Amino acid sequence: MESVPAVIVAIDGPSGTGKSSTSKAVAAQLGLSYLDTGAQYRAITWWMVTNGIDIDDPSAIADAAGKPEIVSGTDPERPTITVDGTDVSAPIRTQEVTARVSAVSAVPEVRTRITELQRSLAAAAERGIVVEGRDIGTTVLPDADLKIFLTASPEARAARRSGELKGADVNATREALIKRDAADSGRKTSPLAKADDAVEVDTTELTLQQVIECVVTLVEEKRAAK
Numbered sequence: 001m002e003s004v005p006a007v008i009v010a011i012d013g014p015s016g017t018g019k020s021s022t023s024k025a026v027a028a029q030l031g032l033s034y035l036d037t038g039a040q041y042r043a044i045t046w047w048m049v050t051n052g053i054d055i056d057d058p059s060a061i062a063d064a065a066g067k068p069e070i071v072s073g074t075d076p077e078r079p080t081i082t083v084d085g086t087d088v089s090a091p092i093r094t095q096e097v098t099a100r101v102s103a104v105s106a107v108p109e110v111r112t113r114i115t116e117l118q119r120s121l122a123a124a125a126e127r128g129i130v131v132e133g134r135d136i137g138t139t140v141l142p143d144a145d146l147k148i149f150l151t152a153s154p155e156a157r158a159a160r161r162s163g164e165l166k167g168a169d170v171n172a173t174r175e176a177l178i179k180r181d182a183a184d185s186g187r188k189t190s191p192l193a194k195a196d197d198a199v200e201v202d203t204t205e206l207t208l209q210q211v212i213e214c215v216v217t218l219v220e221e222k223r224a225a226k
């Protein structure tokens, strides 16, 4: 059988733009691996909270950054995440972790550690990988074959998120989301940003299926040109 060269896809953007749903579906459809880098930052945040590390003290976070062992499973049909062998896929989604993840992920020692993990997972993916996050196209995988930057209006993003968190107030969700975007975009070390060579896709008026089809087409074009 003819071997297909590995393809590396970076998908970045703020919360609720559809990164996870799109990346998982594109990877599954094209037989690629999948990595949710936000889950890794959430996992290290969960460990800091669970172990009583003072989240307001960046030097305490930096000192502890090397301690937890974070393992991500990259099958898009069944993504997994463990910390020191414990499945943390549910506890990393709590409000407590969500409210603290931007502070923890702004610490350079945390980013260095997680970025190394991300690069080694991408290098190990034989057929290629879809990696989603905030700084994948700019910092983690600047040589990715395809870079996508997803956007959507704050209203659309808040409506999508509060649809997931049953009973959550849309306005409160919108405010929390805007606050996290500002923290993620404003930090010194690899902030949320669109790479110069990324394709920007505004998903406000698109269905998830339309976004998936758009990205699949772009990946197939890149593959054909390789």
Ligand SMILES: Nc1ncnc2c1ncn2[C@@H]1O[C@H](COP(=O)(O)OP(=O)(O)O)[C@@H](O)[C@H]1O
Pocket: 013, 014, 015, 016, 017, 018, 019, 020, 021, 022, 160, 161, 163, 164, 203, 206, 207, 208, 209, 211
């Ligand atoms: N284009 C879209 N239209 C409507 N809902 C969407 C769209 N893209 C994603 N969603 C929904 O919005 C929510 C957030 O999507 P998700 O993929 O988790 O975003 P992100 O990873 O960027 O935070 C999910 O419930 C998802 O099903």
Ligand SMILES: Nc1ccn([C@H]2C[C@H](O)[C@@H](COP(=O)(O)OP(=O)(O)O)O2)c(=O)n1
Pocket: 014, 015, 016, 037, 038, 039, 041, 042, 101, 102, 105, 106, 132, 133, 134, 135, 136, 180, 184
């Ligand atoms: N590559 C990344 C991915 C996520 N982060 C940080 C910043 C984000 O607010 C948190 C959580 O990311 P996640 O993608 O899980 O967030 P949402 O699903 O969009 O709510 O992690 C980061 O700093 N760099």
